[in-house]
Amino acid sequence: GAVVSQHPSWVICKSGTSVKIECRSLDFQATTMFWYRQFPKQSLMLMATSNEGSKATYEQGVEKDKFLINHASLTLSTLTVTSAHPEDSSFYICSASDRNTGELFFGEGSRLTVL
Amino acid sequence: GENVEQHPSTLSVQEGDSAVIKCTYSDSASNYFPWYKQELGKRPQLIIDIRSNVGEKKDQRIAVTLNKTAKHFSLHITETQPEDSAVYFCAASMISFLGNQFYFGTGTSLTVIP
Numbered sequence: 493g494a495v496v497s498q499h500p501s502w503v504i505c506k507s508g509t510s511v512k513i514e515c516r517s518l519d520f521q522a523t524t525m526f527w528y529r530q531f532p533k534q535s536l537m538l539m540a541t542s543n544e545g546s547k548a549t550y551e552q553g554v555e556k557d558k559f560l561i562n563h564a565s566l567t568l569s570t571l572t573v574t575s576a577h578p579e580d581s582s583f584y585i586c587s588a589s590d591r592n593t594g595e596l597f598f599g600e601g602s603r604l605t606v607l
Numbered sequence: 608g609e610n611v612e613q614h615p616s617t618l619s620v621q622e623g624d625s626a627v628i629k630c631t632y633s634d635s636a637s638n639y640f641p642w643y644k645q646e647l648g649k650r651p652q653l654i655i656d657i658r659s660n661v662g663e664k665k666d667q668r669i670a671v672t673l674n675k676t677a678k679h680f681s682l683h684i685t686e687t688q689p690e691d692s693a694v695y696f697c698a699a700s701m702i703s704f705l706g707n708q709f710y711f712g713t714g715t716s717l718t719v720i721p
Binding site: 534589595 | 643649656700
């Protein structure tokens with residue numbers, strides 16, 4: 493299947509700092525990318541939908557100023573967690589939808605730990 | 608919007624038995640239904656999918672059925688093996704040239720007992 497690369501796979505940072513996570517579709521173009529947060533043993537919680545060249549659409553309850561999403565090209569979307577706090581510690585996963593087939597593929601996930 | 612329900616939330620089967628996971632959806636416009644397998648600490652992997660113009664699809668030990676009238680689709684795993692143990696998610700999507708949104712079920716934790 494198609495490949496979505498997410499980086500970094502894990503990051504530890506101090507409270508108050510910002511962390512950027514990248515999501516790349518390596519062998520297909522993605523008009524739509526999605527960002528999720530997943531708590532242990534729970535389902536995927538959609539945070540925002542990102543369309544190339546336009547502003548992201550955030551789900552209810554997700555602070556857009558805290559979770560900055562940029563989708564500058566058909567193969568790259570970034571999530572920046574600004575002024576991170578311990579409660580932001582989580583597993584963040586991106587996914588990308590192939591513009592030709594509609595199939596959805598997931599990145600490896602990024603485990604964020606805020607001290 | 609679309610609402611996807613998935614059952615059961617947990618499922619234990621003996622090795623070699625079959626496992627069935629069911630999902631229902633609410634939006635008749637949904638036309639694409641993928642299934643994902645997620646092992647602990649790893650990304651969800653697409654294992655099989657079905658589009659609305661097809662009623663059944665099979666790939667070795669895995670099959671998916673779709674009933675558009677009743678708005679439900681199911682994942683069938685035959686001859687289960689311990690390595691099938693994972694969390695499985697269903698999803699419903701409407702794919703269009705405008706883009707597509709995916710709605711996920713809450714997941715089924717499958718345990719295959721050796």
